[in-house]
Structure formats: structure tokens, C-alpha cells
Amino acid sequence: MSTAPTAELKQKDQNGKIDLTKNSSLCHKCTCCRDIDTSTGFKVKDNFQRFSQKNDIYNRVDWDKSIRSEKTLNFFRNYNTAFARFRDVDGFRHKDYAIRNAAWHITDYTCELKEETEDRREGFLDTYTLHRPGSKNKLRIExxxxxxxxxxxIARFLGADLVGVCKFDKRWIYNYKYSRTSHMEKPIDLPTDLENVIVIAVGMDYETIKTTPSALSDAATGQGYTKDLSVILSLAQYIRNLGYQAVASLNDTALSIPLAIQAGLGEYGRLGLLITKEFGPRVRIGKVFTDLPLAHDKPIKFGVEKFCSTCRQCTNACPTKAITDGKPSDVIHNKSNLIGVQKWSVDAEKCFNFWVNTNAACAICIRVCPYNKDYSKFIYRIGRWLAGTFLRKLMLKFDILLGYGKRKLPNNWWNKNKN
Amino acid sequence: MSTAPTAELKQKDQNGKIDLTKNSSLCHKCTCCRDIDTSTGFKVKDNFQRFSQKNDIYNRVDWDKSIRSEKTLNFFRNYNTAFARFRDVDGFRHKDYAIRNAAWHITDYTCELKEETEDRREGFLDTYTLHRPGSKNKLRIExxxxxxxxxxxIARFLGADLVGVCKFDKRWIYNYKYSRTSHMEKPIDLPTDLENVIVIAVGMDYETIKTTPSALSDAATGQGYTKDLSVILSLAQYIRNLGYQAVASLNDTALSIPLAIQAGLGEYGRLGLLITKEFGPRVRIGKVFTDLPLAHDKPIKFGVEKFCSTCRQCTNACPTKAITDGKPSDVIHNKSNLIGVQKWSVDAEKCFNFWVNTNAACAICIRVCPYNKDYSKFIYRIGRWLAGTFLRKLMLKFDILLGYGKRKLPNNWWNKNKN
Structure with missing residues (x-):
């Protein structure tokens, strides 16, 4: 059986394969895209262009003289503790970098396993190699x-907190990947018959994120990626074991946020991130491209768009004013923005500049977001419900009044509940 | 500072280094070993010999004609789904092997990364390579x-459920490792100045274990190893980032169970496994050898020894009668047993024979153990408490009467709570 509807054809070339090479064959005005955009609220304009990963702020450090400097290069070198620069400031001490870099270790070394031999930075610039072939016999899908x-x-068994499925949508696949070996763009190498995307998310640690900006809080990110990696590699292998194709992808190959929204994992927020019902913006996303004939989820709405229209917690807290105060717009700040989508867009240059200056990734916008709560607790679920009603302003006032989102001292994290 | 007590010297040679090569320099009669054995309840005899990993039942498949056969080799080939043999029996179908092999995937491919080039099967026969050098500056430990x-x-932050620390104890380090490339013993390559061992454990999935014997239930084991791997690699990297030495080890290099007991993670059970307070025998163990100057935990007792003396749930349920009905003894069944320790010993040949015949690892002894409960629930914590009192026989009767430990149908797992 196949789930491919006829409307999907516009994403394909005359041979029925998905054509990933040409921007010209985009289908954002076709029925299928109109339908999904209506459900998600995406506003994709006529001038839309698929994003080339070379314009990602992290890759611009590699080739763009306006970003590349000893200081920006040092920022990355710090992830290797042998070269890390600690300072005698709470949250930026030796052990803060030690835990940050330990939490990133598995993702980092996996990323480098095939860099020298195959020019693949897996998980960040290239999809993951799967080491086992899978089954020759396709399981019959009823x-x-x-x-x-x-x-x-299965995804939950393997460690995912959230899972959704959406149709493959070429618009969010990078136009080109980027190679830090050749310093050039390189073509997307995704098989052309993977019609579905499984999007997973894992919640990041709540307590360490509260200490951002700090090297310590970036340990939550590393730990999130480690969990993601574990889920998507195992899940992709599961699908291959069923006899189908599966490609595991982390930050490489495609924009994760629009796919996550299309797969029903959450809404888009002012801070430029996915906001989930279960963890707010405190998640890391992974994805598996597959030809397994899956039913698709529907995008969800729980009031984020209206709430973010009212709230300015992230805008006000961002030390570099990288988050817009205004309405969704297709005006771009610089070449790291996506062209032709009307949305709240972040100024990645300003944002990254703060990371480089403090010498650790910042997550203040996540920390202060009123949706950044531990929703296992009933009281916060009430707050989330209120945020989706006409009482949203009242909820926001209480949130601020009660001091949520204030920075906790990293030292307190180190000293608390040691046993 | 150093935590090395003088009594420890007997484990070392005249240069003050731990000598791992000679059985003759064992110290099981010295003060330090007597002290720890008194706390754990270990009874180590004069004829004690360190275990050579070639006698591990899995390695005997490689060299021992009495174990090696097409059938035993096929058992291992099944972990690669391309060669797996499914059958139309609940729990042994295509998707049961697909999930089992997917859950094992990360541990399996990591294990093979350096096999061809460096003759290292990491995690099973050799310790893990750490890919980042760590810090040149040692953090001052107060x-x-x-x-x-x-x-x-930190270990809990990185995903460990249980953590303890014990002193390095040479007795449990393998006498020799084994190479499946050369089919020979090879020397232990652990640095000789790692005086402490951090032992971690992760809980295995409760629901899939209930379906054992099945390929499905072995997915819980694979998933446990994946978690273990993630914790020990990151934790070892953390310690290296602090400027100390750390070596991450899974099933390689040393017997995990006595180390776990010495580190206070639980007691030894009749079924030949560690029984923890938090998960009963439903855990997988990992360890990190380090020179970080750590304080040691004390072994714990919560009534397991007396309970296991009364209970025969595992003995009776084991289809091959591999688990002893009698008292702890130093009689060995075959060369896979440890020589010179008075304990409940399992007949690994009988046990493994069942695995090979059913074509999936069995965990019936774990499933039926009255300590195999979900101790997040209060009622089971009462049961555990009772098991440690003179009412243990009553607890056992109720446990049997209420049908705990009975096999659940794998099909029911597949069909339950799909969403």
C-alpha cells in the first residue's frame, strides 16, 4: 500500500521521484502545501527560497569573513576541554565546562567519526550512517x-518524549548541505523516495536550563542531543529491520522546526523555536526520513500564536535584542534568515555574538518563556490552559509576578541535592 | 589528596602500581579484602582464581568445540536482522527481532567500530575508547x-538510575581479556593507578521483560546497554575533563556484579544476578575506573540473602534447571564458573543452551523474581519491606498467589496503548 496522495506529485519530477535539486520545482502554491500551511499557520510567500546550510550561523564561522574570527573559532574549540578557557565566574568554571563538554561528548565524537575519511559531519551537516543493513524482507503493512x-x-520505548509523523515536505529540506572540509556547498544525498518524516523530540533538563547563561546550562542541550541521537539511530534501524528505508537526521539536511510543527509536536513561538505542550520550548528535535507507509498527524494549536502576540518575555530578556518585538514578518535580518516566510524571525548574528562573548551557548529565551514549565505538575497545566484563553494576559502577569524565568545561580545547582 | 589506605598495598607491586598480571599477588586474605567481604557477605576461598574472559560462555562459542556449532553461531547472527530467522510464534516474529536488534544497535555498532583496525570489541571485550583528551589541568579536589x-x-544527570563507588578490587578484574580476532587471551590494558570504580546501573523496561522468553524482551536488555553506554562514556569524559583518568567499561575487563555489590548498589541473589532495591534484578550495570579521589560507599543489605534462601521462584521457573536449588557453594558446574567463591552459581551452559534453542536471550529468572517490581508504587515498597522481615514466606505466598511473574503475551504488548 502507499499513502502518497496525488497532490504530492508536484513535489516530484516526471519520473515520480522527489527532486531535491531545483528550487524552481517548489510547490508552495499547490494544494498539498496550501492545506498543510492552513493547518500550521505558515505564510509562505512567492519569493520563498529553500535554505542553503552554508548560511547557518555556525557554518558562516567557516567561510564568512564577517563572522569568522579567532574569537568565534575559540567558541567552538571550547567544546574540547583540553582547549577550553574557564574563568572564575559562577557557571563558567572548570566543572561547568567539564559537564557541558561531557554531555556533548557522544554527539560530538559521533559527528566526527567519518569526517576525515568521508567528509561527513554526521548529525550536524550530514545524515547518520546506519551500520547494519536491515531486513531483506519487507514486513507487510496492513x-x-x-x-x-x-x-x-517504539520511538517512546527507545527514549523519545514526543513523536509525530508528517509528509515529506521539500520546502524545509536544505537546498544544499555544507562541507567544512571543502568549505563548499554540497548536494543533498537523501534518497528520493522517502515520503514520510517521523519527528521526535526529547525534553531537556529543566534545572540546568534555569541557570542560563552558563556553560552548565548548555549541558542540557548536549544531553538532549545525546538522547535524540540514541532514539533516531535506533528508530531508523528498527524501520530498516522491518525492510523499509530510513535515514536518521539531527540538525543536518532539513529545518527541523517546520517539520515538527507539521508532525503535530507543537506551535511556532516568537523566540523562533518550537513550543510543545509537554515541555514548552525546552526540547531538542530529531527526525527519521522513511518510505514506511505511515499515516500523518495533524498540526496542533493550543494558543501559542495568540499568547506570543501578547507576551514579550523573550524579546525583553534577550541581552542582544535578537528577538523581534513586532508582528510576524518576512523582513530578514541577514543571510542566516529563511527567505519568503512570514514569521517571527530571530537575528542569528546578534544571538550568536552573545554566545561568543560569554563563551557558552545562551538559552535565556527558553528560560524566560512562560511555557518553560514542568508540566508533570497540575498547577502548570492550569497555567498552560489559561495561556490559551482570553485570560492569557492575566496568566502572563502572574507568571512574571511569581518570578518564573528568573536565572538561578549555577552554584546552587552544584550544591543542591548532591546525594 | 589520596584515599588509598595502607591496607590496599597488598594489591600493588613493589613500585606501588596495581599488578594485574599475576594471580599470585591476590590479596583475598588481607585486611582490606576481609573487611569488604564481611560487609558484602562474599566467601572467597583459598583456591580463588581470577576469571579469564575466554571462559565466558559467549566467548566459548568462539573457541570451545563443546559449545561452538552452527546453531550457537546462528544465535549471534540473529542480532543482524539481515540474517535473522523469524518464526510465526508470538514474541519471535519479524517485528520482535526488528525491535530487539534496533534496541541493541548502538551498543552493537559501537562494539564493532574498532574491531577490524585495532582488535577491540569495545564494551564486551575491551574498554571504550574516549575520543576527547580531557583537561590538562587537574581540578583541585577539596x-x-x-x-x-x-x-x-552528574551520573544521574547523564542518565544513570543508580550510582555507587567502591575501591578498585583486583579480584574481580579478568585475569585475561579475550580476542575474537586472534582467538587468544590477551592482557588486561587498564592503567595501573586507577584506585576507584564508579558503578552505575540503569533500570530495564518492565513491560517487555514480562514477555520473556521472547525476542521482544531482549529489546529491554539492548535498551539497557544503550543507556549504560551513554552514561559511562559521558561520565568518563566528565572525569577526564576534570583532569583525571577515567576508563569506561561495560561487560569487558571485570566482573560487574561483585563491584556493584561493593559499591552498595544491591545484594547478590540466587539467580546469580545483582538485586537492587530500586529495580530488583531488572538492571544493566556499567562502570568507570578512575583515579579521581573518591569516597567509597558501603555495601547494603535489605534482606535479599535470607529471602533468596527461602524462595525458589527462579530455580523452579528456569526451563533448563540452570539455577541451584541448594545453598551457596563453591562447587562449579563447568569452566564458565568462577573458581573459589562460595555462592549461588548458575550453570551457564544450560542457560545458554536455552537461549540458542529459543533463538533469543531468556530472562525468565528476572521475570519471576519477587523483587522484579515497579518500586515507584508504594504497595511494592511494602512488599519489599516484608521480604526483608520474618514475614518473608507470607510475602512470597502472596506474590505467587497474585500471579506476579507470570509471562505476559508479547502480542498484548504490541497491541496495548499504541497511542
Whole structure:
């Protein structure tokens, strides 16, 4: 069986394969895209262009003289503790970098396993190599709905907190990947018959994020990626073991946020991130491209768009004013922005500049977001419900009044509940 | 500072280094070993010999004609789904092997990364390579107690469920490792100045274990190893980032169970496994050898020894009668047993034979163990408490009467709570 609807054809060339090479064959005005954009609220304009990963702020450090400097290069060198520069400031001491770099270790070394030999930085610039071939026999799939449910169950067994499925949408696939070996763009090497995307998310540690800006809080990010990596590699292998194709992808190959929104994992927020019902913006996303015939989820709405229209917690807290105070717009700040999508857009240059100056990734916008709560607690679920009603301003006032989102001292994290 | 007590010297040669090569320099009669054996309850005899990993049942498949056969080799080939043999029996179908092999995937491919080039099967026959050098500057340690507490906090942050610390004890280090490339013993390559061992454990999935024997239930084992791997690699990197030495080890290099017991993670059970307070025998163990000056934990007792003396759930349930009905003894069944320790010993040949015949690892002894419960629930904590009192027989009767430990149908797991 196949789940491919006829409307999808516009994403394909005359041979029925998805054509990933040409911007010209984009289908953002076709029925299928209109339908999904109506559900997500995306406003994709006529001048839309697929993003080239070379314009990602992290890759611009490699080739763009306006970003590349000893200071920006040092920022990355700090992830290797042998070269890290600690300072006698709470949150930026030896052990803060030690835990940050330890939490990033698995993602980092996996990323470098094939860099020298195959020019692949897996997880960041290239999809992951899967080391086992999978089954030669395809498991017969009776129902796309049932296999979707099963895939979600398996993903959770393997460690995912959230799972959704969406149709492959070429618009969010990078136009080109980037190679830090050749310092050039390189073509996307995704197989052209993977019609579905499984998007997973894992919650990041709440307590360490509260200490941002700090090297310590970036340990939550590293730990999130480690969990992501574990889920997507195992999940992709599961699908291959069923006899189907699967490609595991972290930050490489495609923009994760629009895919996560299309897969029903959450809404888009002013801070430029996915806001989930379960963890707010405190998640890391992973994805698996597959030809397993899956049923798709529907985008969800729980009031984020209206709430973010009212709230300015991230805008006000951002030390570099990288987050817009205004309405969604397609005006771009610089070449790291996506062209032709009307949305709240972040100024990545300003944002990254703060990271480089403090010498650790910042997550203040995540920390202060009123959706950044521990929703296992009933009281916060009430708050989330209120944020989705006409009482949103009242909820926001209480949130501020009660001091949520204030920075906690990293030292307190180190000293608390040691046992 | 150093935590090395003088009594430890007997484990060392005249240069003050731990000598791992000679059985003759064992110190099981010295004060330090007597002290720890008194706390753990270990009874180590005069004829004690360190275990050579070639006698591990899995390695005997490689060299021992009495174990090696097409059938035993096929058992291992099944972990690669391309060669797996499914059958139309609940729990042994295509998707049961697909999830089992997916859950094992990360541990399996990591294990093979350096096999061809460096003759290292990391995690099973050799310790893990750490890919980042760590810090050149040693963090000053003020208190071994405090750094121990901190290491436990970090280990939990990185995903460990249980953490303890014990002194390095040469008796449990393999006499020799084994190479599946040369089919020979090879020397232990652990640095000789690592005086402490951090032992971690992660809980395995409760629901899939209930379906054992099945390929599905072995997914819980794979998933446990994946978690272990993630914790020990990151934790070892953390310690290196502090400027100290750390070596991450899974099933390689040393017997994990006695180290876990010495580190206070639980007691030894009749089924030949560690029984923890938090998960019963449903755990996987990992360890990190280090020279970080840590304070040691004390072995714990919560009634397991007396309970296991009364209970025969594992003995009766084991389809091959591999688990002893009798008292702890130093009689060995075959060369896979440890020589010179009076304990409940399992017949690994009988046990493994069942695995090979069913074509999946069995965990019936774990499933039926009255300590195999979800101790997040209050009612089970009462049961555990009862098991440690003179009412243990009553507890056992109720446990049997209420049907705990009965096999659940794998199909029910697949069909339950799909969403």
C-alpha cells in the first residue's frame, strides 16, 4: 500500500521521484502545501527560497569573513576541554565546562567519526550512517494508521518524549548541505523516495536550563542531543529491520522546526523555536526520513500564536535584542534568515555574538518563556490552559509576578541535592 | 589528596602500581579484602582464581568445540536482522527481532567500530575508547566525600538510575581479556593507578521483560546497554575533563556484579544476578575506573540473602534447571564458573543452551523474581519491606498467589496503548 496522495506529485519530477535539486520545482502554491500551511499557520510567500546550510550561523564561522574570527573559532574549540578557557565566574568554571563538554561528548565524537575519511559531519551537516543493513524482507503493512501508532510506541520505548509523523515536505529540506572540509556547498544525498518524516523530540533538563547563561546550562542541550541521537539511530534501524528505508537526521539536511510543527509536536513561538505542550520550548528535535507507509498527524494549536502576540518575555530578556518585538514578518535580518516566510524571525548574528562573548551557548529565551514549565505538575497545566484563553494576559502577569524565568545561580545547582 | 589506605598495598607491586598480571599477588586474605567481604557477605576461598574472559560462555562459542556449532553461531547472527530467522510464534516474529536488534544497535555498532583496525570489541571485550583528551589541568579536589556526591549527581544527570563507588578490587578484574580476532587471551590494558570504580546501573523496561522468553524482551536488555553506554562514556569524559583518568567499561575487563555489590548498589541473589532495591534484578550495570579521589560507599543489605534462601521462584521457573536449588557453594558446574567463591552459581551452559534453542536471550529468572517490581508504587515498597522481615514466606505466598511473574503475551504488548 502507499499513502502518497496525488497532490504530492508536484513535489516530484516526471519520473515520480522527489527532486531535491531545483528550487524552481517548489510547490508552495499547490494544494498539498496550501492545506498543510492552513493547518500550521505558515505564510509562505512567492519569493520563498529553500535554505542553503552554508548560511547557518555556525557554518558562516567557516567561510564568512564577517563572522569568522579567532574569537568565534575559540567558541567552538571550547567544546574540547583540553582547549577550553574557564574563568572564575559562577557557571563558567572548570566543572561547568567539564559537564557541558561531557554531555556533548557522544554527539560530538559521533559527528566526527567519518569526517576525515568521508567528509561527513554526521548529525550536524550530514545524515547518520546506519551500520547494519536491515531486513531483506519487507514486513507487510496492513494499515498505515496502525503502523504509525506502532512506530510511536517504539520511538517512546527507545527514549523519545514526543513523536509525530508528517509528509515529506521539500520546502524545509536544505537546498544544499555544507562541507567544512571543502568549505563548499554540497548536494543533498537523501534518497528520493522517502515520503514520510517521523519527528521526535526529547525534553531537556529543566534545572540546568534555569541557570542560563552558563556553560552548565548548555549541558542540557548536549544531553538532549545525546538522547535524540540514541532514539533516531535506533528508530531508523528498527524501520530498516522491518525492510523499509530510513535515514536518521539531527540538525543536518532539513529545518527541523517546520517539520515538527507539521508532525503535530507543537506551535511556532516568537523566540523562533518550537513550543510543545509537554515541555514548552525546552526540547531538542530529531527526525527519521522513511518510505514506511505511515499515516500523518495533524498540526496542533493550543494558543501559542495568540499568547506570543501578547507576551514579550523573550524579546525583553534577550541581552542582544535578537528577538523581534513586532508582528510576524518576512523582513530578514541577514543571510542566516529563511527567505519568503512570514514569521517571527530571530537575528542569528546578534544571538550568536552573545554566545561568543560569554563563551557558552545562551538559552535565556527558553528560560524566560512562560511555557518553560514542568508540566508533570497540575498547577502548570492550569497555567498552560489559561495561556490559551482570553485570560492569557492575566496568566502572563502572574507568571512574571511569581518570578518564573528568573536565572538561578549555577552554584546552587552544584550544591543542591548532591546525594 | 589520596584515599588509598595502607591496607590496599597488598594489591600493588613493589613500585606501588596495581599488578594485574599475576594471580599470585591476590590479596583475598588481607585486611582490606576481609573487611569488604564481611560487609558484602562474599566467601572467597583459598583456591580463588581470577576469571579469564575466554571462559565466558559467549566467548566459548568462539573457541570451545563443546559449545561452538552452527546453531550457537546462528544465535549471534540473529542480532543482524539481515540474517535473522523469524518464526510465526508470538514474541519471535519479524517485528520482535526488528525491535530487539534496533534496541541493541548502538551498543552493537559501537562494539564493532574498532574491531577490524585495532582488535577491540569495545564494551564486551575491551574498554571504550574516549575520543576527547580531557583537561590538562587537574581540578583541585577539596573533599573526597563531596566529589563523590557530585559524581553521583552528574551520573544521574547523564542518565544513570543508580550510582555507587567502591575501591578498585583486583579480584574481580579478568585475569585475561579475550580476542575474537586472534582467538587468544590477551592482557588486561587498564592503567595501573586507577584506585576507584564508579558503578552505575540503569533500570530495564518492565513491560517487555514480562514477555520473556521472547525476542521482544531482549529489546529491554539492548535498551539497557544503550543507556549504560551513554552514561559511562559521558561520565568518563566528565572525569577526564576534570583532569583525571577515567576508563569506561561495560561487560569487558571485570566482573560487574561483585563491584556493584561493593559499591552498595544491591545484594547478590540466587539467580546469580545483582538485586537492587530500586529495580530488583531488572538492571544493566556499567562502570568507570578512575583515579579521581573518591569516597567509597558501603555495601547494603535489605534482606535479599535470607529471602533468596527461602524462595525458589527462579530455580523452579528456569526451563533448563540452570539455577541451584541448594545453598551457596563453591562447587562449579563447568569452566564458565568462577573458581573459589562460595555462592549461588548458575550453570551457564544450560542457560545458554536455552537461549540458542529459543533463538533469543531468556530472562525468565528476572521475570519471576519477587523483587522484579515497579518500586515507584508504594504497595511494592511494602512488599519489599516484608521480604526483608520474618514475614518473608507470607510475602512470597502472596506474590505467587497474585500471579506476579507470570509471562505476559508479547502480542498484548504490541497491541496495548499504541497511542
Amino acid at each position: 494499515s498505515s494508521k496502525e503502523i504509525s501508532q506502532e512506530i510511536k510506541k | 573533599s573526597s566525600k563531596e566529589i563523590s556526591q557530585e559524581i553521583k549527581k
